[in-house]
Amino acid sequence: MKFNATTRSDKGTSASRRLRHAGRVPAIVYGGTADPLSIELDHNEIFHALRKEAFHASILDMQLDGKGQQVLLRAVQWHPYKPQVLHVDFQRVDAKQTITTKVPLHFINGDASPAVKISGQIISHVMTELEVTCLPADLPQAIEVDLGELDSGGNVYLSDITLPQGVTHTVHGAESDLVLAAALAKRGGDTAAEAGGDDAEGTQEAAE
Structure with missing residues (x-):
C-alpha cells in the first residue's frame, strides 16, 4: 500500500x-x-x-x-x-531484518461449527490480533482461524492453527498456549428452558 x-x-x-x-x-x-x-x-x-x-x-x-x-x-x-x-x-x-508486529485474526466458519449449529452456542473471539515475528516479505495481512470444528463448550487454541510459512508467534514470559476463541452457552437460554421444563413437570404432577 x-x-x-x-x-x-x-x-x-x-x-x-x-x-x-x-x-x-x-x-x-x-x-x-x-x-x-x-x-x-x-x-x-x-x-x-x-x-x-x-x-x-x-x-x-x-x-x-x-x-x-x-x-x-x-x-x-x-x-x-x-x-x-x-x-x-x-x-x-529492512528486507533482511525480522520485524515484530501485530496481525489481525480473521475467524471463519463459525456458523457451521457444531457449537453454533447443533448446540446453539455463541463464539467469543478471545483474541482479535496476534503478535508475530517474520521477515518483511513473509508478513501476512491477516491470519485465518477456522472455527468449523469447534464443539460445544470448546476452545480454539493457537496450537490448533497453522501459521503462514516463515511466521512465528512472539512469546512473552511464561506465556502458555493461547486461547483464540471459545464456545459459550447463551446467557439465560438453556438454563431458563430447563427451569421452565422442571416447573411445568412439577405443575403437572401436582395436578395429578
Whole structure:
C-alpha cells in the first residue's frame, strides 16, 4: 500500500498546530541506519488509509519527497473526540531484518461449527490480533482461524492453527498456549428452558 509524505523542518507544538490547521499531519519515521526524520502527511489521505485494516498490518510504500521506502505503521494518535489524526509513527523496514508486529485474526466458519449449529452456542473471539515475528516479505495481512470444528463448550487454541510459512508467534514470559476463541452457552437460554421444563413437570404432577 502506498502513501505520500514530505519532510518538514519546523518542529514543536506550535509548528504541529499550524500543520493540522492546514490539513496536514505531523509524523515521524525512524529505525534502520538513518536518523529519525520528521515528516508530514496529507490528513485526508492518511485518514482514509487508516480506515483500511491492511494498512495496519502491511509493509507500506512511503513516497517521501518522491522517493520510495518501505515502512511499517507503529503508532497513531487520534483526537479524543474529533475524527482527526494528530500524529503518526512509522518504522523503516529492512528486507533482511525480522520485524515484530501485530496481525489481525480473521475467524471463519463459525456458523457451521457444531457449537453454533447443533448446540446453539455463541463464539467469543478471545483474541482479535496476534503478535508475530517474520521477515518483511513473509508478513501476512491477516491470519485465518477456522472455527468449523469447534464443539460445544470448546476452545480454539493457537496450537490448533497453522501459521503462514516463515511466521512465528512472539512469546512473552511464561506465556502458555493461547486461547483464540471459545464456545459459550447463551446467557439465560438453556438454563431458563430447563427451569421452565422442571416447573411445568412439577405443575403437572401436582395436578395429578
